[in-house]
Amino acid sequence: xxxxxxxxxxxxxxxxxxxxxxxxxxxxxxxxxxxxxxxxxxxxxxxxxxxxxxxxxxxxxxxxxxxxxxxxxxxxxxxxxxxxxxxxxxxxxxxxxxxxxxxxxxxxxxxxxxxxxxxxxxxxxxxxxxxxxxxxxxxxxxxx
Amino acid sequence: xxxxxxxxxxxxxxxxxxxxxxxxxxxxxxxxxxxxxxxxxxxxxxxxxxxxxxxxxxxxxxxxxxxxxxxxxxxxxxxxxxxxxxxxxxxxxxxxxxxxxxxxxxxxxxxxxxxxxxxxxxxxxxxxxxxxxxxxxxxxxxxxxxxxxxxxxxxxxxxxxxxxxxxxxxxxxxxxxxxxxxxxxxxxxxxxxxxxxxxxxxxxxxxxxxxxxxxxxxxxxxxxxxxxxxxxxxxxxxxxxxxxxxxxxxxxxxxxxxxxxxxxxxxxxxxxxxxxxxxxxxxxxxxxxxxxxxxxxxxxxxxxxxxxxxxxx
Amino acid sequence: xxxxxxxxxxxxxxxxxxxxxxxxxxxxxxxxxxxxxxxxxxxxxxxxxxxxxxxxxxxxxxxxxxxxxxxxxxxxxxxxxxxxxxxxxxxxxxxxxxxxxxxxxxxxxxxxxxxxxxxxxxxxxxxxxxxxxxxxxxxxxxxxxxxxxxxxxxxxxxxxxxxxxxxxxxxxxxxxxxxxxxxxxxxxxxxxxxxxxxxxxxxxxxxxxxxxxxxxxxxxxxxxxxxxxxxxxxxxxxxxxxxxxxxxxxxxxxxxxxxxxxxxxxxxxxxxxxxxxxxxxxxxxxxxxxxxxxxxxxxxxxxxxxxxxxxxxxxxx
Numbered sequence: 107x108x109x110x111x112x113x114x115x116x117x118x119x120x121x122x123x124x125x126x127x128x129x130x131x132x133x134x135x136x137x138x139x140x141x142x143x144x145x146x147x148x149x150x151x152x153x154x155x156x157x158x159x160x161x162x163x164x165x166x167x168x169x170x171x172x173x174x175x176x177x178x179x180x181x182x183x184x185x186x187x188x189x190x191x192x193x194x195x196x197x198x199x200x201x202x203x204x205x206x207x208x209x210x211x212x213x214x215x216x217x218x219x220x221x222x223x224x225x226x227x228x229x230x231x232x233x234x235x236x237x238x239x240x241x242x243x244x245x246x247x248x249x250x
Numbered sequence: 251x252x253x254x255x256x257x258x259x260x261x262x263x264x265x266x267x268x269x270x271x272x273x274x275x276x277x278x279x280x281x282x283x284x285x286x287x288x289x290x291x292x293x294x295x296x297x298x299x300x301x302x303x304x305x306x307x308x309x310x311x312x313x314x315x316x317x318x319x320x321x322x323x324x325x326x327x328x329x330x331x332x333x334x335x336x337x338x339x340x341x342x343x344x345x346x347x348x349x350x351x352x353x354x355x356x357x358x359x360x361x362x363x364x365x366x367x368x369x370x371x372x373x374x375x376x377x378x379x380x381x382x383x384x385x386x387x388x389x390x391x392x393x394x395x396x397x398x399x400x401x402x403x404x405x406x407x408x409x410x411x412x413x414x415x416x417x418x419x420x421x422x423x424x425x426x427x428x429x430x431x432x433x434x435x436x437x438x439x440x441x442x443x444x445x446x447x448x449x450x451x452x453x454x455x456x457x458x459x460x461x462x463x464x465x466x467x468x469x470x471x472x473x474x475x476x477x478x479x480x481x482x483x484x485x486x487x488x489x490x491x492x493x494x495x496x497x498x499x500x501x502x503x504x505x506x507x508x509x510x511x512x513x514x515x516x517x518x519x520x521x522x523x524x525x526x527x528x529x530x531x532x533x534x535x536x537x538x539x540x541x542x543x544x545x546x547x548x549x550x551x552x553x554x555x556x557x558x559x560x561x562x563x
Numbered sequence: 564x565x566x567x568x569x570x571x572x573x574x575x576x577x578x579x580x581x582x583x584x585x586x587x588x589x590x591x592x593x594x595x596x597x598x599x600x601x602x603x604x605x606x607x608x609x610x611x612x613x614x615x616x617x618x619x620x621x622x623x624x625x626x627x628x629x630x631x632x633x634x635x636x637x638x639x640x641x642x643x644x645x646x647x648x649x650x651x652x653x654x655x656x657x658x659x660x661x662x663x664x665x666x667x668x669x670x671x672x673x674x675x676x677x678x679x680x681x682x683x684x685x686x687x688x689x690x691x692x693x694x695x696x697x698x699x700x701x702x703x704x705x706x707x708x709x710x711x712x713x714x715x716x717x718x719x720x721x722x723x724x725x726x727x728x729x730x731x732x733x734x735x736x737x738x739x740x741x742x743x744x745x746x747x748x749x750x751x752x753x754x755x756x757x758x759x760x761x762x763x764x765x766x767x768x769x770x771x772x773x774x775x776x777x778x779x780x781x782x783x784x785x786x787x788x789x790x791x792x793x794x795x796x797x798x799x800x801x802x803x804x805x806x807x808x809x810x811x812x813x814x815x816x817x818x819x820x821x822x823x824x825x826x827x828x829x830x831x832x833x834x835x836x837x838x839x840x841x842x843x844x845x846x847x848x849x850x851x852x853x854x855x856x857x858x859x860x861x862x863x864x865x866x867x868x869x870x871x872x873x874x875x876x877x878x879x880x
Contacts, residue, residue: 114449116445116446116448116449117445117448119527119529119530120527121448121449121469121472121525121528122448122449123449125449148431149428149431149432152424152427152428152430152431153424153427153428154424155424156420156421156423156424156426156427156450157427157449157450158288158427158430158449158452159427159430159431160287160288160452161449161452164469225522228522228523228524229522304678307678308681308682309678309681309682309878310878311877311878326573327573327574327575327686328573329573330573330575330684330685330686331573331574331575331684333682334682335678335682337675337678337679339675341674341675341678341679342676342679343588343674343676346587346588350587353583353587354584354588355683356580357576357577357579357580357581357583357584358576358581358584358680358683358684358685359574359576359683360574360575360576360577360684361574361684393679396679400683
């Protein structure tokens with residue numbers, strides 16, 4: 107009984123563990139995964155997607171760290187909570203909708219809009235990059 | 251697996267020099283590939299990938315230095331029992347049948363696991379077919395099945411995916427990864443298709459011109475580099491390549507793309523910063539052979555120069 | 564370089580497993596050997612039948628009649644056929660070297676299958692030993708069979724034709740008779756394997772093996788008279804030696820005591836001294852000489868085998 111099946115796109119440029127994390131989050135948002143559901147075992151994911159077992163474990167750790175899932179020893183990894191579209195989310199979404207419409211009226215193509223958003227997001231979240239670096243260093247220490 | 255030396259690296263090379271036909275193909279290679287991981291061995295043709303794998307498999311004698319597999323000499327009974335090797339040209343005896351070939355594996359390897367071999371072989375290869383009548387991809391599967399059945403601790407695979415169709419490639423990768431998950435097998439596989447390695451390899455080894463250009467965990471390699479994009483007008487591109495930490499700088503029209511080491515804070519103008527993909531990272535290192543090597547620090551690893559005499563004694 | 568082993572007894576391939584593998588891999592060797600033996604014995608039987616038939620007819624006929632001449636010609640033809648048979652058997656070592664020895668390792672190196680074998684659970688030395696052992700056993704059996712066939716035909720030839728032409732010392736008899744053909748086949752096998760290991764390509768290795776084996780054959784024929792000390796006989800008359808001897812040199816003893824071979828008697832009557840000398844190998848030296856020659860050939864074979872091991876151990880390929 108597999109509730110979620112991951113599809114890995116190797117040439118997308120998105121790291122594989124992130125693809126697993128994103129697809130899980132997506133499934134939570136869409137209600138395909140609900141609290142109490144069991145994620146497939148790392149072994150099952152590996153067999154189906156031919157990705158490195160450590161990558162799957164890394165993705166599951168990431169999901170665990172964000173509090174979405176919980177490993178129960180000997181049983182598997184279970185969904186803890188869902189990712190609903192909250193009030194803030196819909197508010198922001200409306201705002202973005204209006205902004206996008208305005209950009210379109212101003213003559214911007216779809217790609218222009220995406221490039222613009224990406225550059226702003228990247229600049230806004232540069233702090234996150236530094237976090238990633240620090241995270242890597244902690245992982246480095248762990249390899250002992 | 252029980253007698254595996256605790257904490258020993260899957261492959262460890264100390265000051266390794268290997269000559270082939272009078273030419274030094276590997277020069278002073280020092281590296282440590284941790285056990286239980288999947289290592290991608292990449293590099294240009296003639297960079298030393300095949301020579302490295304054959305030396306690790308005990309097929310070539312190092313001219314200088316040592317290579318150890320889980321602490322054992324690959325050219326010893328205990329070393330050979332732990333390793334399985336599949337060469338680039340997937341050599342098999344063309345007149346034997348598939349079943350004969352697998353029987354040979356059983357006869358020559360006391361720890362033979364028919365289930366592992368059968369899993370790699372899949373169902374679509376007739377057992378009674380002669381090897382000579384199989385397609386290149388099917389032959390590769392048989393060669394890999396022979397290696398899998400040995401139930402080795404370290405798999406050394408030279409271009410295992412090269413002549414496989416997408417379906418077989420998925421099958422082979424999935425069986426390899428399952429084996430890594432189940433038995434903790436260490437896998438070293440060379441590949442030309444960089445994109446195929448994404449999500450498969452968690453350890454990276456880039457060999458170029460007989461030396462190590464990159465060595466370490468994939469996620470560390472990615473986290474230790476940033477891909478910066480900026481406008482040429484704002485960033486004084488002529489000075490950029492000389493800055494420390496810049497692996498590669500490419501200018502296209504008004505856009506400059508840099509691959510830099512570290513956290514990516516560069517003076518001189520605003521840069522859009524992102525984590526590079528594995529393919530981008532490798533391509534940058536391959537295109538700039540003069541940039542210094544990236545080698546992750548493994549705890550307990552000694553300084554390469556000091557190991558030349560010390561470890562061999 | 565020290566080979567440090569962590570596990571006290573690493574799992575290695577069993578002897579029976581190794582034997583099964585080599586047998587499976589070399590299974591064409593058995594029908595090939597059977598075919599050779601069958602052909603050789605069939606040819607030998609045909610030779611004997613021709614000899615006895617012609618002899619019977621020539622015995623039965625009245626001399627100086629055309630039928631008798633025909634029977635005699637038949638006998639000569641049958642005799643010549645036996646010679647061809649022996650020449651063919653003399654080629655056997657060359658064929659063993661070129662077709663069994665040379666491809667043995669060269670083909671592995673050419674196809675890269677040695678990389679497959681040397682990464683199974685067995686040491687290069689054991690692999691090579693197994694590679695050697697099976698063909699060596701098959702070649703020994705085949706060569707011994709051929710030697711028996713040659714003896715069988717020779718016995719018929721001695722019964723039916725003039726005895727002296729089939730002496731044991733005749734080169735074509737000597738090298739197809741007794742234990743020497745077995746030893747030379749094994750040497751050719753070892754040479755072929757060594758050449759194949761060095762040259763690493765099948766066809767050139769086969770050619771070089773042919774040349775080397777032919778050269779060695781000629782060398783051994785040249786050395787043969789010197790393998791054992793010559794016997795000498797000095798006296799009056801000559802040609803009184805008992806049994807099958809190998810006459811190497813004969814001539815006269817001159818007044819000053821020097822020996823002059825007959826072929827150097829230039830002046831007519833120059834050799835008329837009454838005392839003659841004969842240098843020869845006696846009949847009882849035949850088997851010792853076969854033994855010495857076989858030992859020499861096998862020593863060369865052992866050297867070739869040792870060289871092959873050395874090349875493999877150095878991984879000089």
